[in-house]
Amino acid sequence: MHLEAYESVVGSEEIAEIRALARHLRGLKVQHINSTRVGGGVAEILARLTPMMNELGIEAQWSVMTAKPAFFEVTKAIHNALHGATDLVTDSMFRLYSAEAMANRDLVDKEADLVVLHDPQPLPLIRTQRRGRRRTIWRCHIDLSLAQIGVWGLLRPMVERCDAAVFHLVDYAKELLIPQFIIPPAIDPLSDKNRDLSSEEIRKVLGRFSIDPSRPIVLQVSRFDFLKDPLGVIDAYKIAKKSVDCQLVLAGGSAADDPEGEKVLQLVLERAQGDQDIHVLNLSPDSHVEINALQRAASVVVQKSLREGFGLVVTEAMWKGKSVIGGAVGGIRNQIIQGVTGFLVNTVEGTAFRIKELVANPDLAQRFGEAGREYVRTNFLLTQYLKSWMVLILSVVQRQTRGVLELRGEKRR
Secondary structure (H helix, E strand, O other), rough: OOHHHHHHHHHHHHHHHHHHHHHHOOOOOEEEEEOOOOOOOHHHHHHHHHHHHHHHHOOOEEEOOOOOHHHHHHHHHHHHHOOOOOOOOOHHHHHHHHHHHOOOOOHHOOOEEEEEEOOOOHHHHHHHOOOOOOOEEEEOOOOOOOOHHHHHHHHHHOOOOOOEEEOHHHHOOOOOOOOOOOOOOOOOOOOOOOOOOOOOHHHHHHHOOOOOOOOOOEEOOOOOOOHHHHHHHHHHHHHHHOOOEEEEEEEEOOOOOOOOOOHHHHHHHHHHHHOOOOOEEOOOOOOOHHHOOOOOOOOOOOOOOOOOOOOOHHHHHHHHHOOOOEEOOOOHHHHOOEOOOOOEEHHHHHHHHHHHHHOOOOHHHHHHHHHHHHHHHHOHHHHHHHHHHHHHHHHHOOOOOOEEEOOOOOOOO
16 A cells, blocks of 8 residues: 555645655665564554555565474463563573574574564564664563563563664553653554445455344454453353343454464353354454454444553554443553543453443444544554654664653644
């Protein structure tokens, strides 16, 4: 998708600002490295961000590391520990993690001016970087506010070898000896997952999954992950269904770097057994139109996460004019303005109460949806994200930043 295509969404001035910034970065070589090509918000963002950088004259590439299954078992434990869970990360596990990551040392482009390591998986590759012309950024997509001290202590020395660290929110920033930037993630409004769909396209998707379009739909879209609490969503739906007619759709899948997905899916299927109004959809990573259609068909969208780095599925739903009920955690709190764009919840019972309220009051749900769409338009679209990244790159390459710099265009509420 060419940059000019976004002018109808964000305006010509935004596009002009992006092109003006890009003139200072033409010919710069930037390499993004992460651990999976499909599944999850990181892969989706990189799939859109990298081509746009290239269109602007930045020589951007996206590389994906490879590793044995045991590596991803360890990085899942690290991921959970950084989110505040009690998962144990032993010295032997950390050694395996480091060794497997370093087996990808040849993946690092020696000609790159800037290398961006996304999340903990490729972080040990910082050891391949020598002082000199090349810069390295650690891009963290995780909520570190309650990170286990011991696990963070193992990662911090590697993070501080980078030239900068980037977080979603100020709350996630840590005490570091390097500059820190705050850049919330974003969605692409013109991608298959977010573009406008015809009523016929939506109807076909619902028909394929045997979902009744005439009855209210409560939807959660997420990986099958304990931290997304799909079991809690089922429990909340069952309580709400005693008072309002509705059906539940849990649409998700798995990521290549998340070994817990199959276990969680089986528990969800067991909890849903016996209720024909619960639709559990194990979708492939490229089911973008299907997810788009489900979100547009939903009466209420739920994202009952227990921990959340940001929660782009909330952004997607709000962009489609949907009211959202979200767990009061992480970046969800920065998207849902309580009683304005949706509801924040902490418990199963609270979730059920809000489901009942929104299903029973479609006018209220519509008002929330309209406010949410405008909030996303001004804060969380891909063009704003791209512009923030270019400012970040300029700052890091020219070594002009100290402390924590927040790069976002949010209109403060």
